[in-house]
Amino acid sequence: MRTPESRALVVVVLGLLGSLPVLADGPGLGKAADPAVVRMMDLTILPDGKDLPPGRGTVAEGKQIYEIKCLACHGVGGQGQPMDRLTGGVGSLATPAPVKTVNSYWPYATSLFDYIRRAMPLTTPQTLRSDEVYALVAYILSIDGVVKPDAALDAMSLPAVKMPNREGFLNWWENPRR
Amino acid sequence: MDKHPDERLPEFAAANGLIHRRELLVGGLLASVAPAIAAQEGLSPPPWTLAPGRPMSGYGMPSEWRKTVQRGFTLPPGRPGTGASRTPLHLLEGTITPNGLHFERHHNGVPDIDPARHQLLIHGLVDRPLTFTLDDLLRYPLQSHIRFIECAGNSGGAAAPNPTQADAGTLHGLVSCAQWTGVPLAVLLQEAGVRSTARWVIAEGADSALLSRSIPLAKCLDDAMIALYQNGEAVRPEQGFPMRLLLPGFQGNTNIKWLRRLRVTDAPAHTKDETSKYSELMPDGRARQFMLEMGPKSVILKPSFGMNMQGRGFYEISGIAWSGAGRVRGVEISADGGRTWAQALLEGPVLPKALTRFRLAWRWDGSPVRLLSRATDEAGSMQPPRSEWVKQYAPGQGYHYNAMQAWDIDTAGKVTNAYT
Numbered sequence: 001m002r003t004p005e006s007r008a009l010v011v012v013v014l015g016l017l018g019s020l021p022v023l024a025d026g027p028g029l030g031k032a033a034d035p036a037v038v039r040m041m042d043l044t045i046l047p048d049g050k051d052l053p054p055g056r057g058t059v060a061e062g063k064q065i066y067e068i069k070c071l072a073c074h075g076v077g078g079q080g081q082p083m084d085r086l087t088g089g090v091g092s093l094a095t096p097a098p099v100k101t102v103n104s105y106w107p108y109a110t111s112l113f114d115y116i117r118r119a120m121p122l123t124t125p126q127t128l129r130s131d132e133v134y135a136l137v138a139y140i141l142s143i144d145g146v147v148k149p150d151a152a153l154d155a156m157s158l159p160a161v162k163m164p165n166r167e168g169f170l171n172w173w174e175n176p177r178r
Numbered sequence: 179m180d181k182h183p184d185e186r187l188p189e190f191a192a193a194n195g196l197i198h199r200r201e202l203l204v205g206g207l208l209a210s211v212a213p214a215i216a217a218q219e220g221l222s223p224p225p226w227t228l229a230p231g232r233p234m235s236g237y238g239m240p241s242e243w244r245k246t247v248q249r250g251f252t253l254p255p256g257r258p259g260t261g262a263s264r265t266p267l268h269l270l271e272g273t274i275t276p277n278g279l280h281f282e283r284h285h286n287g288v289p290d291i292d293p294a295r296h297q298l299l300i301h302g303l304v305d306r307p308l309t310f311t312l313d314d315l316l317r318y319p320l321q322s323h324i325r326f327i328e329c330a331g332n333s334g335g336a337a338a339p340n341p342t343q344a345d346a347g348t349l350h351g352l353v354s355c356a357q358w359t360g361v362p363l364a365v366l367l368q369e370a371g372v373r374s375t376a377r378w379v380i381a382e383g384a385d386s387a388l389l390s391r392s393i394p395l396a397k398c399l400d401d402a403m404i405a406l407y408q409n410g411e412a413v414r415p416e417q418g419f420p421m422r423l424l425l426p427g428f429q430g431n432t433n434i435k436w437l438r439r440l441r442v443t444d445a446p447a448h449t450k451d452e453t454s455k456y457s458e459l460m461p462d463g464r465a466r467q468f469m470l471e472m473g474p475k476s477v478i479l480k481p482s483f484g485m486n487m488q489g490r491g492f493y494e495i496s497g498i499a500w501s502g503a504g505r506v507r508g509v510e511i512s513a514d515g516g517r518t519w520a521q522a523l524l525e526g527p528v529l530p531k532a533l534t535r536f537r538l539a540w541r542w543d544g545s546p547v548r549l550l551s552r553a554t555d556e557a558g559s560m561q562p563p564r565s566e567w568v569k570q571y572a573p574g575q576g577y578h579y580n581a582m583q584a585w586d587i588d589t590a591g592k593v594t595n596a597y598t
Contacts, residue, residue: 026318026365030300030308037309038301041439043388044380046447094463098572100454105465108448115450118388122259122286125386169457173394173468 045114049159052113056154057135059142065132066139069121077143078102083122087143090164103144107169109153109161112137134158240276249279250348259286259386262329264351268479273498273525273533274324275354277409282416283329283352285387285451289436293420296384298366298404302442305371312420315406318361323403323426324532326500328353328472330429330456333583334576337568341595346482349595350583353500355533358424359407364399367442372399376442380449381423384438391432392446393425394470401426401531404437426531427502428470429578431456459572472502473580474561476509476536476553487591490544495522496537501555505529508554509536515548515584516563516598522551530556542587548596549585563598 045051066078078086078101089099102112117133119125128136138153147153147161240247247270251263262283265275275281282288293312301307332352335342342349367379372395379398382390393402405413405424413419418435425432431451446452446468458466476499481487499506505528510519522536536551552561567581584596 026369028369029314029317030310030369033299033301033307033309038299038307041299042441044390044441044447046443046445093459096573098459100459106453111448111450111453168463169465169467171468172466173470
């Protein structure tokens, strides 16, 4: 609900964007964040890839890591079972039997790096080194030819990868009912 | 001495329990039948009146007689950590979901967070990156609001070609409603100093999925809250203890639990859960992304699947309605498959983005009927029939399902799930 107070606050905040003395609405108890803590906690990679870490990984390395750390849940070549299918289905989205996978559906390769690094493998998340994450991304993308079989990915090349469904999403928040 | 009316044996008119119609005039048929069963026992005082009861307890539990009122869940084999449990809507009344029955959806289990070691970081496009502890937040002026949370996947099974025969909690129980108390997010963002180029806020939980979603800044400055209490007690672990993001009316997944970080940005992050999942594929192969607000919706809970009719006569139809756009303006009920409609009574107070209870008296004559309800919200949007809803999406797409629920009742009084 927009209470009158919260609406007034929005107006105040929007009015102040850019300038910004601390207003008296709260007791002002936030402590200055330690930049080292911010760096440690901030695992988000946006499509621009600016926050990708140093490191590099190849398709061949990724295949090896995948078979040890991921295959049990995501199947041979990411075909799925028992958990989510990661590969295949490219070109199927507009058919009566759409198959949504990383390669057929996801608009950005950066999202794959972001997700694997923060959440996979399921039972030991946040244990992969950056090189391993780059390698896993390269391997998964290579299965459907999104990157070449001899590809190596790093902070420069990964954001440049064009996913097959790059143009497939409509931002409903900014432009609903198109 | 006259017996209490409830202990009186009904006046039988014929063998095998046929009760004289005069009973209807005296005490009412329903009132006299049930006590009659207990009448034999009623001759001696019930045991709980003859001995002291249990002592006090530190944290009370529901009656032993209602132990079966549980969240419904299936544990898919081999799926550790990710899954859902559902509110048994059909077994509850009113509009507030008891904390132990609030639906759950976790992507890698429920973390056991030591509040003393948890902090909320606000950073990115702000002048002052800040951290807040729970104790810090408890010193801010708090607000309480009754709001529903609905998983974007709620009722999604109804996208399947044939109706699933299951109770209303199983079909629609990924929605719950609580009074949430916490700190308006706008206050904290203001303290950090949001820069003029900011448009989005990426929220992240401290669970082992580090679940992460991009939220429009406008929502964060409107009615978003860092919720610390749920129905008066600390937010439950399954709901994000020690703190969760509450985005009233937005799809449940964006209401990040175990909130640890808010990064203010100029663009969305396109995280796994706003691309791969919680996006809506359309028949042309394109997908709606950031369709965040939950549409108007209602479900009749009484009667519903599994609660078969006890013969013809008087019944109360009741259920819940809600909308992510604001207040429910009206709920209409049809008992003839949608040809004629009657306005239900909305039980007040009707709050924005909260569950609203509706009721309507009904006399069932024993013939087959199709019951339907449809909600309209204060923005003027109305729940569509299922046939219209499914046309918008690719086969099997079940996010944001808000079409009308139909219950068919046959001459035997059996209630089944039906499609319109």
